[in-house]
Amino acid sequence: xxxxxxxxxxxxxxxxxxxxxxxxxxxxxxxxxxxxxxxxxxxxxxxxxxxxxxxxxxxxxxxxxxxxxxxxxxxxxxxxxxxxxxxxxxxxxxxxxxxxxxxxxxxxxxxxxxxxxxxxxxxxxxxxxxxxxxxxxxxxxxxxxxxxxxxxxxxxxxxxxxxxxxxxxxxxxxxxxxxxxxxxxxxxxxxx
Amino acid sequence: xxxxxxxxxxxxxxxxxxxxxxxxxxxxxxxxxxxxxxxxxxxxxxxxxxxxxxxxxxxxxxxxxxxxxxxxxxxxxxxxxxxxxxxxxxxxxxxxxxxxxxxxxxx
Numbered sequence: 001x002x003x004x005x006x007x008x009x010x011x012x013x014x015x016x017x018x019x020x021x022x023x024x025x026x027x028x029x030x031x032x033x034x035x036x037x038x039x040x041x042x043x044x045x046x047x048x049x050x051x052x053x054x055x056x057x058x059x060x061x062x063x064x065x066x067x068x069x070x071x072x073x074x075x076x077x078x079x080x081x082x083x084x085x086x087x088x089x090x091x092x093x094x095x096x097x098x099x100x101x102x103x104x105x106x107x108x109x110x111x112x113x114x115x116x117x118x119x120x121x122x123x124x125x126x127x128x129x130x131x132x133x134x135x136x137x138x139x140x141x142x143x144x145x146x147x148x149x150x151x152x153x154x155x156x157x158x159x160x161x162x163x164x165x166x167x168x169x170x171x172x173x174x175x176x177x178x179x180x181x182x183x184x185x186x187x188x189x190x191x192x
Numbered sequence: 193x194x195x196x197x198x199x200x201x202x203x204x205x206x207x208x209x210x211x212x213x214x215x216x217x218x219x220x221x222x223x224x225x226x227x228x229x230x231x232x233x234x235x236x237x238x239x240x241x242x243x244x245x246x247x248x249x250x251x252x253x254x255x256x257x258x259x260x261x262x263x264x265x266x267x268x269x270x271x272x273x274x275x276x277x278x279x280x281x282x283x284x285x286x287x288x289x290x291x292x293x294x295x296x297x298x299x
Contacts, residue, residue, distance in 0.1 A: 023244075027205060027253045028228060034206040035224055058223025066229030070236060187236070 006050035009036060015060040019131045020067055032057055068129045073138025076184030077125035080145060080177065084119065087177055090170035091152060097166050111148065118144035142181040149174035193220075194230060195257060195265040198240060202256040205231060231255055239264050 009032055017025045035056055039049035057063070068074065118141050125138030153171050197203060197211040208231065209224045234240045239261035242253050257265065 023251075023253075024228070024232075026251045028225065030204065030247075030250050030252050031206040031224060031228065033250065034204075056223065057225040060225075062223065063225040063228070066226055067232070070229050070232045072236065075236075 005033070005036070006046055008047070008050040008054055009033075012054050012057070012060060016063060019064050021131070021135075024067065028057075028063070064131065065129060067131055068134065071131055071134050071138075072184065072187040073125050073135045073142075076180070076187070077122040077134075077138045077141060080142065080180065080184075081119070081122050081126055083177060083180065084122075087149075087170070087173045090166070090173050094156070094164070094167040094170040097164065111151070114144060114148055118148060139185065142184050146178045146181040149178050194227070194234060195239060195261055195268070198255055198257045198261070199265065202243075202254040204252050204254045208255070234261070 013025060013029055013032065016028055020028075032053055035053040036049050039052045040046065044052060121137045121141035121144060125134045125141055128134045128137065153174055156167055157171065193212060193215075194208060197208045197215065203211060205228050206224065209222065209227050212220060212222070212227075231240065231242070235242050235255070238258060240255045241258050242255050245252050245254060
């Protein structure tokens with residue numbers, strides 16, 4: 001928005017820019033400029049046109065809530081949280097039946113903490129209404145889960161050398177989750 | 193309804209809301225800002241696709257229907273016509289039955 005635009009519109013866009021990614025704010029700024037121009041062409045003063053344009057756009061909180069609902073990171077987090085117990089259950093069965101818990105005790109504790117952290121990040125992404133917080137938590141959670149799945153596959157297959165049908169199923173689910181994480185990351189990139 | 197506004201060709205967000213107002217004679221007047229998340233949702237569903245251009249020094253995002261969006265629009269139009277016909281038929285027939293069989297007078 002150029003310097004000559006009224007302060008009201010600038011302030012409104014600043015509220016949106018504090019939460020939303022740059023390209024989304026650019027799109028909203030273009031729409032707000034068009035709305036402002038439309039009121040100017042009807043004979044309103046610059047300030048009155050700005051007031052009318054902001055009123056027509058609606059409360060900034062409503063727009064932020066609308067974008068929070070379509071945040072790709074939020075959707076991905078909900079899917080991964082739903083899928084998580086299935087993958088976790090498969091790995092628990094695979095490791096319990098093969099007795100091939102990878103690494104030393106501190107490594108296992110570290111993996112457990114990493115798992116809890118990833119679940120926490122995805123829970124924040126799934127529930128937090130702030131776009132940026134949900135977005136970055138979701139991306140971090142996806143990267144964390146992809147890294148955990150890759151570590152489990154490598155650890156069990158290569159290091160422990162275990163390959164039963166139960167571990168094969170668990171690895172297939174983990175691979176599917178890695179693909180889901182990659183797809184979510186690509187969708188997030190496309191929508192920002 | 194948003195899909196229908198894009199049937200005639202690509203539009204940006206403000207043009208979509210203007211088209212919606214015109215097509216409904218101003219009776220449907222949503223807050224303009226709420227259109228943008230709705231357009232993103234349709235884009236995520238693969239029904240429309242967005243692309244950037246530069247107009248008067250500003251970046252502008254325009255949306256167009258995808259083939260899937262075109263099919264979805266046709267399907268939803270057909271569904272709405274069926275639904276509308278059923279409701280109209282039910283309301284009109286109920287009215288005729290009431291006229292033909294007036295309720296008995298308690299007196």
